[in-house]
Amino acid sequence: MLEPAQPSLNPGDLNHEELFPIREVSRLTGINPVTLRAWERRYGLIQPTRTESGHRLYSQADIAEVRNILGWIERGVAVSKVGKILARSQSLKPQTEPVRNQACEGDFKQWQLHLRQAVSAFDERHLAQVYGQVFSSYPLVVVFQDIFLPVWQALRSTQEAFGHLSEWLFLDGFLRGRVLQRLQLSADQQQVRVVLAAIPGHCRELELLVTALLLGSSEVGVTVLGQGQPVEELSLVCERMAPHALVLFSNHPPAHDLRKRLGRLALALECPLLLAGEAADLAQDSLVGSQVACLGSEGRLMQRRLQQFLAGHLDS
Numbered sequence: 001m002l003e004p005a006q007p008s009l010n011p012g013d014l015n016h017e018e019l020f021p022i023r024e025v026s027r028l029t030g031i032n033p034v035t036l037r038a039w040e041r042r043y044g045l046i047q048p049t050r051t052e053s054g055h056r057l058y059s060q061a062d063i064a065e066v067r068n069i070l071g072w073i074e075r076g077v078a079v080s081k082v083g084k085i086l087a088r089s090q091s092l093k094p095q096t097e098p099v100r101n102q103a104c105e106g107d108f109k110q111w112q113l114h115l116r117q118a119v120s121a122f123d124e125r126h127l128a129q130v131y132g133q134v135f136s137s138y139p140l141v142v143v144f145q146d147i148f149l150p151v152w153q154a155l156r157s158t159q160e161a162f163g164h165l166s167e168w169l170f171l172d173g174f175l176r177g178r179v180l181q182r183l184q185l186s187a188d189q190q191q192v193r194v195v196l197a198a199i200p201g202h203c204r205e206l207e208l209l210v211t212a213l214l215l216g217s218s219e220v221g222v223t224v225l226g227q228g229q230p231v232e233e234l235s236l237v238c239e240r241m242a243p244h245a246l247v248l249f250s251n252h253p254p255a256h257d258l259r260k261r262l263g264r265l266a267l268a269l270e271c272p273l274l275l276a277g278e279a280a281d282l283a284q285d286s287l288v289g290s291q292v293a294c295l296g297s298e299g300r301l302m303q304r305r306l307q308q309f310l311a312g313h314l315d316s
Contacts (some may be wrong), residue, residue, distance in 0.1 A: 019049060019057035019275075029066045036066065042288065045069055045083050045316050080284040087301035108146045115151050119171045121161075127174055130217035141299035144210050148175060152206065172206055179209040183216075183224070190221035192310060195243040196276075197225040197234060202250035203277065210248055211276060214299035215306055222247075235268035244310060245272045247295065249281035258283055258288055266291040274309065276302055 022033045037056075039045040046065055049055040058066075065086070072082045111134055134143050152175065155168035169233040194215065198208045205227050212222040225237065231248075238246050245268060248262070255261075258279070266273040275283065276295040284294040293309050294304040308314035 008311065018060055020059075020063070022048075022056050025058045025063055028063060028185070029070065034179070039066075040078065040132065040308075041314055043079060043083050043284075044301065044308050045079075045086070046310065047304070064305065078285070083301050083305075084281060084296055084298045086298075087286070087298040087304075099156060104146075106196065108142075108150075111147045112151050115148065115171075119151070119155070119167045122167075122170055124170075127171075131174075131178060141214060144214070145299055149207075149210065156204075172204075176206050176209060179206065179213055182213055183209065183222070186216055186221065190216070191221055192220045193241075193243045194220055194222050194239060194245045194247055194306070195225060195238060195239075196222050196230045196247045196249060197231075198227060199231060199248060199250040199252070199279075200228050202252040202279070207251060207277075207315070208249055211299075212303070215247065215276070215295075215303055217303060217307070220306065221312065231265065234265065238269055238271055243271055245274055245306075247274045247276050249277045251277045251297075252276070252279055254279045254283040254286070259286055259292075262287070262292045263290060272309070274306070 020028070022036055025031075025036060026033050036046070040048065040056075045063055046058075046069075048058045048062055050056060068086065069079070069082050072085060073079055077085065111130070114130050115127070118130050131148075135149055138147070152168070152171055155171060159165040159168060163197050196208065196212050196215065208224060208227070212224045216222045223241070223243070229237070234246060234248075248265075262273065262275065271293065272293065274293045274295050275287070276297065278297045279296040281297050284296070287294055293305070293314055295305045295309075305314055
């Protein structure tokens with residue numbers, strides 16, 4: 001299992017590190033400790049530092065995040081949806097100095113225009129140049145979720161227009177090749193192995209591959225099973241591969257019996273079962289108290305929740 005990085009702290013370090021115990025955070029924010037722990041363990045919204053004895057310590061940034069979460073809830077947003085909003089706002093921050101989200105969105109539109117021009121000309125060299133320039137300017141999650149995938153999705157949804165299917169196939173093939181290259185470069189370098197499989201018919205291959213890329217890290221490697229992998233045979237696959245966790249992916253609205261089906265699969269597995277994709281966003285509340293943990297569909301949030309789960313800090 002992946003062990004979290006937990007610095008050894010003593011009471012004398014608190015002022016220097018500006019860390020606060022949970023009771024003080026509760027006093028400052030008005031949120032009771034039970035709720036704070038639930039926001040962390042069920043929804044992966046906060047990641048406090050932990051002492052060697054397991055006590056939670058919160059930074060000023062954590063306290064600001066708690067107040068931010070409370071603000072969204074007071075505006076009527078369900079707590080299960082807040083994580084995606086926060087992760088989305090974080091992904092819009094550039095790697096250097098802060099820039100307003102509106103300016104970032106304008107930059108994204110400009111890059112999407114360059115991308116569309118390269119695709120419409122079927123110019124692979126130009127497309128590769130745009131790809132490299134975007135990667136040098138933005139983090140991985142922004143590259144795909146805010147620039148490349150919106151164009152890919154737009155072409156996919158307008159395939160009845162003459163030429164759009166050919167353009168979509170051109171872009172889809174290029175991106176799948178590049179994502180596979182990145183996954184292969186990171187293969188077998190991590191200590192923790194996670195298996196990712198799609199519910200048959202619930203996503204395109206590129207969506208699954210990008211999810212693997214976003215879930216992976218320097219500590220966690222992701223093995224992607226092929227499209228069409230039978231769900232009923234996943235217990236056999238996991239028995240032989242012995243992963244630390246199985247992530248099931250779906251971008252379809254969850255069926256009414258999803259909790260029951262996932263529960264049966266979880267009982268047949270020797271490893272934990274997690275759900276990712278748009279189905280995880282929609283089914284999160286219905287899966288509370290089940291054996292299945294939800295990772296959501298936003299890249300930054302999915303990776304954080306996976307790491308918290310593997311470290312034992314996120315409930316299923």
